[in-house]
Amino acid sequence: MANVNAGHHDHHPDQEELRTFAFWIYLMTDVILFATLFATYIVLQGSTDGGPGPKELFQMNGIYASTFILLTSSFTSGLAILAMNKGNRLALMNWLGVTIFLGASFLFLEINEFIHMVSEGATIGTSAFLTAFYTLVGTHGLHVTLGIGWMIIVIMQIAKHGITPVTKRKVNIISLFWHFLDVVWIFVFTIVYVMGVN
Amino acid sequence: MSKQSVHGTTEQHGGHGSLKSYVIGFVLSLVLTIIPILALENGWLDSDKRLIIYLVAALFQFIVQLFFFMHLKEEDKPRYNLMSLLLGLFIVFLIVIGSIWIMMYNMVAL
Numbered sequence: 001m002a003n004v005n006a007g008h009h010d011h012h013p014d015q016e017e018l019r020t021f022a023f024w025i026y027l028m029t030d031v032i033l034f035a036t037l038f039a040t041y042i043v044l045q046g047s048t049d050g051g052p053g054p055k056e057l058f059q060m061n062g063i064y065a066s067t068f069i070l071l072t073s074s075f076t077s078g079l080a081i082l083a084m085n086k087g088n089r090l091a092l093m094n095w096l097g098v099t100i101f102l103g104a105s106f107l108f109l110e111i112n113e114f115i116h117m118v119s120e121g122a123t124i125g126t127s128a129f130l131t132a133f134y135t136l137v138g139t140h141g142l143h144v145t146l147g148i149g150w151m152i153i154v155i156m157q158i159a160k161h162g163i164t165p166v167t168k169r170k171v172n173i174i175s176l177f178w179h180f181l182d183v184v185w186i187f188v189f190t191i192v193y194v195m196g197v198n
Numbered sequence: 199m200s201k202q203s204v205h206g207t208t209e210q211h212g213g214h215g216s217l218k219s220y221v222i223g224f225v226l227s228l229v230l231t232i233i234p235i236l237a238l239e240n241g242w243l244d245s246d247k248r249l250i251i252y253l254v255a256a257l258f259q260f261i262v263q264l265f266f267f268m269h270l271k272e273e274d275k276p277r278y279n280l281m282s283l284l285l286g287l288f289i290v291f292l293i294v295i296g297s298i299w300i301m302m303y304n305m306v307a308l
Contacts, residue, residue, distance in 0.1 A: 075220060182267075
């Protein structure tokens with residue numbers, strides 16, 4: 001019996017690992033959600049109904065800035081994982097804090113962009129293109145907002161409980177979520193913005 | 199996931215990448231963002247050919263994020279994460295390519 005257990009041990013995932021896999025499955029459902037929104041956007045992007053199109057609306061300098069901010073925040077959430085693996089609680093909390101700050105900066109730029117567009121008369125109801133645009137980019141922004149709130153809660157838990165197997169798993173999962181948001185943004189950046197003004 | 203976490207011992211650099219791999223991934227992701235920006239701003243090639251630059255850069259960016267940041271390669275043997283990712287990507291292609299195809303050849307709507 002002991003032998004069988006020992007033999008199984010190498011391939012037997014523990015609970016924490018299974019939970020991480022379950023989160024990965026959730027991410028795949030999010031992939032499908034975004035695929036649907038991207039498909040809608042691609043199909044509707046030419047339907048401007050006489051309203052403003054991508055070339056008139058998008059201010060690329062702000063988009064470049066927010067892209068680099070999000071890429072950097074993906075890197076800093078990775079640095080948080082490294083600090084955690086070294087058992088450095090303070091560095092872990094600091095890097096998560098930096099990631100939150102960068103995520104908030106990204107959101108600030110995005111909200112400003114939306115306000116600017118609406119002030120120019122490009123609202124969600126102006127054309128099918130803009131409906132698809134606000135839905136896709138807004139859904140990503142909503143994910144970033146949730147990620148920031150989530151990260152704040154994880155920091156509070158680390159402050160209270162320290163680095164335990166449970167908080168470790170939570171940091172790993174929020175970091176996975178944050179990298180995922182970065183991946184989605186790459187495609188928003190490429191398909192919506194760069195190809196839109198090309 | 200690393201072997202260390204399975205055995206419950208404290209983790210070294212094991213399965214979650216090193217500073218080196220994160221820095222390499224970060225630098226690559228910056229380069230893969232700068233290339234399409236330069237192509238767009240400087241008007242490399244003509245606008246149709248530029249699309250290929252954008253899509254190839256995005257694809258490599260995706261791969262860099264998966265391997266350097268999301269640690270897909272370091273998964274243990276039954277590669278369930280990879281399998282679910284492949285299923286997810288299959289559905290993505292079905293939805294995106296299918297939508298584009300059906301809207302291009304939808305003669306009733308046109």
